[in-house]
Every structure is written in structure tokens, then in C-alpha cells.
Amino acid sequence: MIHTAVVVALIVVGVFFLTVGTIGLLRLPNVYNRMHATSKPTTLGTAAIFLAGFVHFGPGGEGLTALIGIGFLFLTVPTGSHMIARAAERIGIPFLGSVTWPDPNAVERPERSEESERVDRPDRTERSDETEPTDD
Amino acid sequence: MTEATPAVLETAINGALILVSGLCVLCGYRVIRGPTNPDRVVALDAIATNVVAIAVLFALLTDRGLFITVSLVLAIIGFIATVAVAKFVTDGEVIE
Numbered sequence: 405m406i407h408t409a410v411v412v413a414l415i416v417v418g419v420f421f422l423t424v425g426t427i428g429l430l431r432l433p434n435v436y437n438r439m440h441a442t443s444k445p446t447t448l449g450t451a452a453i454f455l456a457g458f459v460h461f462g463p464g465g466e467g468l469t470a471l472i473g474i475g476f477l478f479l480t481v482p483t484g485s486h487m488i489a490r491a492a493e494r495i496g497i498p499f500l501g502s503v504t505w506p507d508p509n510a511v512e513r514p515e516r517s518e519e520s521e522r523v524d525r526p527d528r529t530e531r532s533d534e535t536e537p538t539d540d
Numbered sequence: 541m542t543e544a545t546p547a548v549l550e551t552a553i554n555g556a557l558i559l560v561s562g563l564c565v566l567c568g569y570r571v572i573r574g575p576t577n578p579d580r581v582v583a584l585d586a587i588a589t590n591v592v593a594i595a596v597l598f599a600l601l602t603d604r605g606l607f608i609t610v611s612l613v614l615a616i617i618g619f620i621a622t623v624a625v626a627k628f629v630t631d632g633e634v635i636e
Contacts, residue, residue, distance in 0.1 A: 411600070412552045419556045422593060426563040429570055429586055435578045438570070442586040450593045453556075457596045457608055466605025470596070473612045477592075480615065484585060484622035491626040492578035 407459070414456035421449030434500045435492050443485040447477055553601045557594065564590045581625050588618030 428441020454477070457470040567590065570583035592611045599607030628634050 408546050408549050412549060415552050415556050415597070415600075418593065419559050422560055422563055422590060425586060426566050426590075429583060430566060435576055435582065438579060439582050442582055442589075446586055446589045450589050450596075453593045453596045454611075457599060460600050461605050461608070466599075466608045469605070469608045469612060473592075473596075473608065473615060476612065476615055477589075480619040481585075481589065484619055484626070485582075487623050487626035488578050488581050488585070488629075491581075491630040492576070494630050495578075497576055497578065 411456045411460050414452050414459065418449040418452035418456065421445045421452065425449065435497055436489060437500065439485050439489055443481050447481045450477055550601065553597055557597050557601070560590055560594050560597065564594075577629055578626075581622065581629065584625075585618065585622050588614065588621070592618070 422445070425442045425445035428445065429438050432438045432441050451474045454470045454474045458467040458474075461467040461470065564587050567583045567587045571580050571587070574580045574583060592615045595607050595611035595614055599605060599611070624634050
């Protein structure tokens with residue numbers, strides 16, 4: 405009885421967080437804001453559903469796999485979001501309103517791209533111009 | 541654990557499956573309409589995480605623990621795809 409109640413409560417919490425993340429993805433105005441809306445609530449929601457799986461299957465066997473899934477999610481989702489945010493800033497998607505980097509000297513574009521570019525590739529600029537989105 | 545899934549649990553899991561599938565469709569709106577390419581990548585990442593949740597819910601519904609492992613594999617594939625597409629958006633190539 406309590407077992408079923410705990411599983412149902414965790415599923416409800418997880419679905420709530422997933423819904424919040426999707427509403428944020430649809431409603432927020434900018435790619436950075438949308439990323440902020442999806443990465444954190446989606447991680448929490450899926451972690452809650454994984455936790456429901458852990459409670460349902462018990463602490464041996466598949467329940468441990470669910471715990472590993474929680475740890476993996478908490479490691480990888482922020483990493484992926486950070487990669488997308490860096491890519492979006494590098495292809496020149498503007499920030500919203502008065503948002504800037506904390507240190508304005510850090511966004512000097514050629515200096516930053518040279519410092520973070522390990523392989524010196526001369527055709528990089530025209531390539532990134534190609535992939536720049538034009539449909540606004 | 542329990543051989544017969546209780547009716548309350550089954551109803552809750554079915555409702556959650558329907559709701560999360562609808563959320564995947566709503567994320568598809570952002571994949572299609574998203575004004576920039578990183579918007580699409582973010583929406584696909586959200587869909588991948590939703591599919592992980594769907595796999596866990598399916599494991600709960602059918603009482604087969606194998607699908608927990610399936611969800612773990614899906615999470616790994618989603619992470620690799622996100623990193624690869626972010627690198628592709630920036631550099632124009634994935635493997636140099």
C-alpha cells in the first residue's frame with residue numbers, strides 16, 4: 405500500500421516537472437532561456453521517475469540500474485546544455501535585452517576563438533558563416 | 541516485487557505515459573518552428589530526456605526491469621548526440 409503510494413507520488417512529481425520544462429521550452433523568448441527551462445526541470449522530472457523505478461524494483465538488480473541512471477543524468481544533462489549554450493554564443497545568437505557577459509573583455513571574439521581553438525583552421529570563419537541560421 | 545500491478549498504479553502510469561507523449565509532441569513544435577538551430581538542438585535534447593522517462597514508465601507498467609537498462613542506453617545516446625550536434629553547429633564538422 406505504502407509502496408504503491410510512494411511510486412505514484414514520485415511519478416506525479418516527475419510528470420509535473422517534465423510539464424514545467426516543456427512549457428518553458430515553448431513560452432520563453434530566447435535560446436538561452438529555453439535551455440535554462442528545459443535542462444533543470446527535465447533532469448529533476450526524469451530523476452523522480454527513475455526514483456520511482458528504484459522504489460518499485462527494490463534495491464537489488466534493476467533498482468541499482470535506476471540509481472546509476474540518476475547519477476548519469478545529473479552528470480550529462482548540464483554538460484550537454486553547456487555545450488549547446490557555448491555553440492549558440494559562438495555562432496552569434498544575441499542575448500536578450502541588457503544581458504551581457506560579466507567581463508566584457510572576455511567576449512572579444514577573435515581572441516576567444518583563437519584561444520579555444522586547438523587546431524588552427526583558416527576556413528573556420530566561412531564555414532561557421534555557412535551554418536549560421538538566417539531564418540528569424 | 542508485486543506480481544499483479546495494483547489498479548491505482550496502473551492508472552497513474554497510463555496517464556503519465558499519455559501526458560509525457562503529448563509533451564514530446566509539443567517539443568516537436570519547437571523542433572519545427574524554432575527560429576535558430578540551437579533551439580532545435582535544445583528541443584531534441586528535451587525529447588530525448590522525455591523518451592528516457594517513457595522507457596522507465598514502460599518498465600514500471602510491464603514490470604520488466606530490462607527497460608530500465610534500455611532507458612540508460614537511451615540517455616547515453618542522447619548525450620552523445622547532443623554533444624556531437626553542438627560541435628557540428630560550431631565547427632561545421634564532427635570528426636576532423
